[in-house]
Amino acid sequence: MGKEETPQIPRRTTRSSSSSNPILESTKPKTLKPLTLKDLVFEESQNSITLDNIFSAFPCRKNQILELIRFLGPLNSPLLPLVVYGGPCTGKTSILLQIFRHLKRPFIYSSCRTCYSPRVLFESILNQLLLHRRFSVNGYSSVKRCEKPLDFVNFVKEAFVGVLDKLKENSEKLMSNEVINGRMMYLIIDNLELVREWDKSSQILHFLFKLYDILNMPEVGLIFISSTSPDTYCLNAGYFEHVPVVFPDYTEDELLQIFFKSQENSKIYSSFLGVVQRPFSRITKRLNELSTAFSPLYKKYCEPLTEVGVVPNEDIKRRLFSHIQPHLGPSLNEIFRVSCQPCLEGEMNAEKTRLKKSTWKLEAHQNDIDCHMSISAKYLLVSAFLASRNPATLDASLFDSTGGSDNRKRKRKNSVTSMEKKETAEQEQLMKGPGTFPLERLLAIFQCITSVAEIDLDEEQVDNNSLIGQTGDGGLMSDVLLQLSSLCNANFISKGPSCPLEGSIRYRSTVSEELALKVARSLKFPLSKYLYRR
Numbered sequence: 001m002g003k004e005e006t007p008q009i010p011r012r013t014t015r016s017s018s019s020s021n022p023i024l025e026s027t028k029p030k031t032l033k034p035l036t037l038k039d040l041v042f043e044e045s046q047n048s049i050t051l052d053n054i055f056s057a058f059p060c061r062k063n064q065i066l067e068l069i070r071f072l073g074p075l076n077s078p079l080l081p082l083v084v085y086g087g088p089c090t091g092k093t094s095i096l097l098q099i100f101r102h103l104k105r106p107f108i109y110s111s112c113r114t115c116y117s118p119r120v121l122f123e124s125i126l127n128q129l130l131l132h133r134r135f136s137v138n139g140y141s142s143v144k145r146c147e148k149p150l151d152f153v154n155f156v157k158e159a160f161v162g163v164l165d166k167l168k169e170n171s172e173k174l175m176s177n178e179v180i181n182g183r184m185m186y187l188i189i190d191n192l193e194l195v196r197e198w199d200k201s202s203q204i205l206h207f208l209f210k211l212y213d214i215l216n217m218p219e220v221g222l223i224f225i226s227s228t229s230p231d232t233y234c235l236n237a238g239y240f241e242h243v244p245v246v247f248p249d250y251t252e253d254e255l256l257q258i259f260f261k262s263q264e265n266s267k268i269y270s271s272f273l274g275v276v277q278r279p280f281s282r283i284t285k286r287l288n289e290l291s292t293a294f295s296p297l298y299k300k301y302c303e304p305l306t307e308v309g310v311v312p313n314e315d316i317k318r319r320l321f322s323h324i325q326p327h328l329g330p331s332l333n334e335i336f337r338v339s340c341q342p343c344l345e346g347e348m349n350a351e352k353t354r355l356k357k358s359t360w361k362l363e364a365h366q367n368d369i370d371c372h373m374s375i376s377a378k379y380l381l382v383s384a385f386l387a388s389r390n391p392a393t394l395d396a397s398l399f400d401s402t403g404g405s406d407n408r409k410r411k412r413k414n415s416v417t418s419m420e421k422k423e424t425a426e427q428e429q430l431m432k433g434p435g436t437f438p439l440e441r442l443l444a445i446f447q448c449i450t451s452v453a454e455i456d457l458d459e460e461q462v463d464n465n466s467l468i469g470q471t472g473d474g475g476l477m478s479d480v481l482l483q484l485s486s487l488c489n490a491n492f493i494s495k496g497p498s499c500p501l502e503g504s505i506r507y508r509s510t511v512s513e514e515l516a517l518k519v520a521r522s523l524k525f526p527l528s529k530y531l532y533r534r
């Protein structure tokens with residue numbers, strides 16, 4: 001890992017992950033040591049880690065670390081089920097596992113990313129609890145075959161009883177307390193949001209949320225980790241309330257602190273961050289994506305430097321900037337492509353689910369919408385929605401040179417009959433569903449609404465243009481076109497065949513009014529004022 005990268009704390013290799021990889025297994029000796037209670041604590045717990053180590057390894061997360069420690073409570077205290085939630089790469093998993101390493105408490109960890117079905121999840125939990133290793137000798141089989149929640153409950157209760165007895169015995173032997181602390185056992189289930197993808201009827205989610213009541217074992221602590229808020233699960237209650245622990249997204253300042261930490265030449269790194277931080281964090285605030293983008297760029301940035309530890313003056317900074325400048329555009333495009341895709345898909349999935357499950361709460365999308373879709377992509381989505389819903393004939397009156405939406409006054413000027421005709425045509429168009437539009441119309445609306453926007457889109461463009469190399473409108477347009485293509489890929493805008501008369505491609509917005517209003521609200525853009533209603 002280069003100095004400039006986000007410090008990585010090695011993740012604990014769980015028994016489920018290490019034992020399910022046949023390639024790794026085949027390279028291991030055939031006779032593996034049987035697993036013992038010690039395998040239930042963080043593998044590196046032998047090397048103690050203090051709370052201060054965790055604070056300094058994870059800047060800007062002191063509150064969350066302390067909150068988690070407080071909820072976990074003193075040794076052997078029961079734990080109300082927790083839901084640790086926050087956007088991707090906000091440190092939920094790493095921090096929780098490091099806390100367990102610090103506390104040396106026994107736990108099992110299964111991620112719904114690697115455990116991709118109820119069966120795999122249940123079996124992974126049972127394998128760990130029953131200290132069972134899947135490897136070549138046992139044909140990589142699990143300790144139990146378990147598909148149904150009911151079977152799982154019976155097996156898991158029995159397994160927990162067995163482990164808890166052993167922990168009790170262990171805690172009575174003072175010697176072994178050095179490695180394993182306490183008589184509580186914790187079950188951590190990570191990436192809970194992914195269960196929704198393989199559990200369309202939410203049965204498993206219901207079951208998992210009820211597990212605390214079903215088990216009714218105060219010595220078992222349950223912790224769920226999710227990248228969406230508990231509200232998004234919207235299961236009708238009926239189970240013990242889970243305690244939320246929020247990991248908010250990092251702000252730009254916090255990202256700076258995290259990146260800045262432990263740099264050899266902080267002066268150079270600081271001037272590098274001054275160049276890249278703002279434009280990149282507009283596209284994504286994910287630490288891993290930024291870290292991946294910054295790492296090669298920083299190497300490039302430092303190339304012209306001949307001395308180590310040089311303090312850069314304005315002249316050096318200018319030289320370094322012009323050296324790195326040609327690489328910024330491609331890197332920004334790359335990070336946009338990488339970060340936008342899952343994000344837009346996430347929104348699309350959330351939207352699809354909403355349509356299927358009308359009982360889901362509105363807040364279900366909140367986190368998804370607030371994800372790091374760039375401001376201009378959001379404006380583009382809103383522009384496409386307007387182009388699809390409003391008759392083209394009204395564009396001129398809705399969007400004057402000031403981007404104004406003072407359409408009522410103008411409409412009154414029309415004669416009553418022509419208004420009636422227009423309204424009938426428009427009603428017909430509404431009946432047909434969202435209309436199609438050419439690219440020019442989309443861009444015209446985009447330009448109008450962004451010209452009156454409250455936000456500093458201009459600033460964003462200026463920044464980007466200056467970075468992409470003073471490409472002026474060309475740079476901006478290529479950015480918008482890139483975003484349009486991402487919105488099309490994510491099916492927020494559908495691309496039709498080219499119109500036989502015009503010869504150009506026509507587009508159509510596919511988002512619901514509710515979603516469009518939500519996006520508009522996040523931009524503080526008064527969408528309803530621009531929306532034609534009869």
Ligand SMILES: Nc1ncnc2c1ncn2[C@@H]1O[C@H](COP(=O)(O)OP(=O)(O)OP(=O)(O)O)[C@@H](O)[C@H]1O
Nearest residue numbers: 008009057058059088089090091092093094227287
């Ligand atoms: N405050 C921080 N300081 C340093 N590194 C951090 C910080 N927060 C997160 N990281 C690093 O970011 C990476 C991702 O963290 P982690 O997997 O814990 O996030 P997560 O919130 O669990 O993500 P996901 O929801 O995608 O599973 C890790 O390498 C972690 O060390």
